[in-house]
Amino acid sequence: MTDSKYFTTNKKGEIFELKAELNNEKKEKRKEAVKKVIAAMTVGKDVSSLFPDVVNCMQTDNLELKKLVYLYLMNYAKSHPLCTDCEDPNPLIRALAVRTMGCIRVDKITEYLCEPLRKCLKDEDPYVRKTAAVCVAKLHDINAQMVEDQGFLDSLRDLIADSNPMVVANAVAALSEISESHPNSNLLDLNPQNINKLLTALNECTEWGQIFILDCLSNYNPKDEREAQSICERVTPRLSHANSAVVLSAVKVLMKFLELLPKDSDYYITLLKKLSPPLVTLLSGEPEVQYVALRNINLIVQKRPEILKQEIKVFFVKYNDPIYVKLEKLDIMIRLASQANIAQVLAELKEYATEVDVDFVRKAVRAIGRCAIKVEQSAERCVSTLLDLIQTKVNYVVQEAIVVIRDIFRKYPNKYESIIATLCENLDSLDEPDARAAMIWIVGEYAERIDNADELLESFLEGFHDESTQVQLTLLTAIVKLFLKKPSETQELVQQVLSLATQDSDNPDLRDRGYIYWRLLSTDPVTAKEVVLSEKPLISEETDLIEPTLLDELICHIGSLASVYHKPPNAFVEGSHGIHRKHLPIQHGSSGPAAPVDQPQVIPSQGDLLGDLLNLDLGPPVNVPQVCSMQMGAVDLLGGGLDSLVSDPIIIMHPTLCGWKNIIYVLLSNSWSGPGLISVDFLLLLAVLNFCVLQVWLPAAKAKGLEISGTFSRRQGHMYMDMSFTNKALQHMTDFAIQFNKNSFGMIPTTPLAVHTPLMPNQSIDISLPLNTIGPVMKMDPLNNLQVAVKNNIDVFYFSCLIPLSIFFVEDGKMERQVFLATWKDIPNENELQYQIKECHLNADTVSGKLQNNNIYTIAKRNVEGQDMLYQSLKLTNGIWILAELRIQPGNPNYTVKNTLNEKVCPNLWPVLYNIIWMQLWMYYS
């Protein structure tokens, strides 16, 4: 027998047995085994070799067993291979261990990794330290609290001062990542000393490290322009780096800090010049890199067009560019188009319009239209280019050209109408809603110059219900325009379209609009003409611009996904509530954020139009259910049928919020459905509103066939009573006269009623009666009640109406600041009333502007704890001053208004008066 017998014993030892038992199928056995292991551990035997087997037993719902396993773990965690590897003499293995540690995403295990990680963070080898730095970010992702408690964040901060640039870079990367989930903590603690360290490391670390550092620098707010400039000086050399990501990150830092530099300084100008070549060079990369670069350049061009204004040629499209690069280039080309380069741009665009890719060709044609609108001098060339393209008869080119020609007509009225004949030739080939709507709009708008406009529009009417909503709405408006221009021969046509729209359509938009037109035309063709054929607001030159605050935010995200998507990160990153929004730095010295002075008004692209119509500028996007309820409300309102509406003396529109919004929306969408709609002047709106409150004061049934409807208005400092007399009797009417009873404001007509010609049956006449307030005063109930007597050759009729108080607001109602202050204090509390305005989404400036149009003046504006306070005054014709305080909380659509009155008004009168004023204010506010 040899010595080998010692090895061939069938007793394999305690450890082996335990191992077998630990892997036993029966739970009881396993529990037993773990107990044995713990026992052995307690008496000091080394059972660490059983580590994997014990850990296996953790998979149990038996609490006792679990506890035992944890007990074991706590004792032997150090012997976990990962932990032992952290002490390995080979730094590669230490780093590998610490890297893997962080990837074990098990909460419980991580606790045992703290100690080794702490050591690795102080390892002598920089490779281990840089890996450990990232590991902290990983651990934070698993258990943030633990990382904070263990002080790892401080260790990371210490690493920023590390001697090795790579370690610094990773520490910065880890801290940036962590701070994204802690929006308010100042983890990175960017102070001038740290910034200096980062800038030093920037020169030495690898390209990726440079990116981390640059991104971190871009979050720093230099305290003054000197500091900003010195950082810029040290960042500028990065623009020559071969790695395009480094270049983009450097561009981001510079774009942000440019905000802080004085615009007239030499350095500012030099820096702008330095930014251009690297951006251009990015375009010689791979197509994917080009795409990313172009998306970023698109932002830069919108923010600072001067940087690339000389470089338009590099955005000319190459034949073999991928389509996504082509489309981006085209967009930037238009943004850079100016009088200086328009000839080149147009020649390019014309070339593109003959290519094969349909999407690209369409965009090129559209771009020609944008050029015409943007560069006035080129409009003529653009139009002739478009005509050439229409001659090609390529279907989609023709349609696209017609869409843009409509915009050109809109921008330059009465200039290019000679081409209408050419456009009409292509009527039959239009099969896309956009193009059909554009053509219909053109026909309607220029109906008086197109001999067969009625035939043309009639041809569209045949398949009315098969058309898209856009075409139906445009057609309705176009025919109404045609009718107003050529009433004699188109009466039948207009009736046809009105009944199609109101009776046969399920679309509430269309029905609303149909009813409005019907009512307009039947009550007062003259006003109808004023409203429908009113002058249209100008359309802006730039389209598709990104909204300035969003643009600023995106500039802060250059080189990241946000800049490619042109959306802020919180718009597409799930669970991003923690991400704080970035802002461009604010130049010190100026009080508020740098206001975008020259920013052109943003016009939504065609696709957004319908959504915006519903909101106008009345507030942030209304959510869909609300829109629906609004529309339903309007339908109910009008649902009673047209006849009852016409004959009953009721207000056309109930002045509820949804009613107002709806009527504004309907009328606006009538005026023109194209870009530029949103910039509707508020005055126009008011005109519409005034029209809308036109009431039937005296119904024909009560006045032997005379119907009087009217409203009050204030124009150029004078008050008017605008009335419409309609003769619904069978005989003519003459000898009109009017008289007012004594009233609260002493209002009397300045001139006698001037109706000189007899009013024939079925005829109506519009009268604007000037008023003043020098007559006898008598308190009425309600206060603004006015009793009127109207006489004609048949009889004398009486009616009463309510005067909107706003017409008594005089133009010189702006109180001196000092006087205001003093008055405000002197007013007794009982004269003070407070109201809440619900659901108003306007900001302080808009409100103030609107009110000023109605002689309610803003005396001062204050910002108290994030709330805007507006102090306002108004004066009535009888010298009564009313002071108001309007409190607007951002984000809270409810306004609080506090009003006071300086006169000792009879106490029981005040609430009455107030209610009326209140009603008035409320209308204007909302």
Added chain:
Amino acid sequence: MSVSAVFVLDLKGKVLICRNYKGDVDMSEIDHFFPILMQQEEEGLLNPVLSHGSVYFMWIKHNRTERGTSSYSDCLCVCVYQVFTEYFKELEEESIQDNFVVVYELLDELMDFGFPQTTDSKILQEYITQEGNKLEVAKTKVPTTVTNAVSWRSEGIKYKKNEVFIDVIESINVLPRGIGHLHDVNANGSVMSSDIVGSIKLKTMLSGMPELRLGLNDRVLFALTGRDKGKTVAMEDVKFHQCVRLSRFESDRTISFIPPDGESELMSYRINTHVKPLIWIESVIEKFSHSRVEIMVKAKGQFKKQSVANNVEVRVPVPSDADSPKFKTSTGHAKYVPEKNLVVWTIKSFPGGKEFLMRAHFGLPSVENDELEGKPPITVKFEIPYFTVSGIQVRYMKIIEKSGYQALPWVRYITQSGDYQLRTNT
């Protein structure tokens, strides 16, 4: 700013390899990638960034392998592409699966937790072992290069003969614009948009840690130092390898660096000048519908008589339904490449100042092709050695190493065609 995961897919969208860096994205998200890609391709809306829900894919196509990154958080885009290009020089795409262990190792070193770390292939080679089990034997220390300030060069490199080869390569891009431009800009039909993209490549075979300084006839430098002898070149934009000290260049235009060992691109530059196109093409393409196309192409060498352009290829587009080609050339050889709808006219050697002619005749079917065809441009490929269009010159290359050896720099110049397109006159 980090990458959640990297996938390598084959042409059919099957995952070859994936690496999850952050664990915040479900790895099955990649299943959505390919359908979206296909759909977008069909709609003609293909785009390098795709999204599905809150997952964003950035992808590139490398020969026959598709690669996508899925990113969850707001992430770095540009970087990703470069990582791929860098390391895929290393790997034959067919062998990804054969070498998956190495690929995983590479992916591990390239990025940690989605943060790119080291992407220099030479340095990675030093400690990524080709066979995974070599670890215990050889590598007991991290190459200091990984974390050094000089992360691109290892210490202890030795050559018997110390030499450095410098290649100055200029690519000339020509994009002639539409006819409309020609009379706008220049009556004699010269080209509107042309630029030169130059690059200086090094093949360094130097021992130790040498300090190099490269002198060019840079206009800005000459203006700074007050010298104005000889021709200088104004570079619009310069990009440097990470070894070049950028702040030094920014302050005094000195190009100083410790070079990476072996081959590397030291710098690239862009010059935006109106140069005469070196090979000017005039073409007349007459299309007689239903019967034939006649093509006449004239090529003229507009460069110095002493220089010769090599391997000139003039690619002339023809209609896709053309047939029965006939050619006549004054020199070189013309060939019809039907799969690309091209006639390729090859001229082995094209001396400056010379002019050559090619005529081609194609039949057209009597039934016309309905599809609208684009107007692809004529493209030209060529190479002219010992010559740079811009006139850039390497004036000196100073090499200083502490051991004090003498080293020789060798310089070569070459000009070649880049994006060289000329519109056809039809």
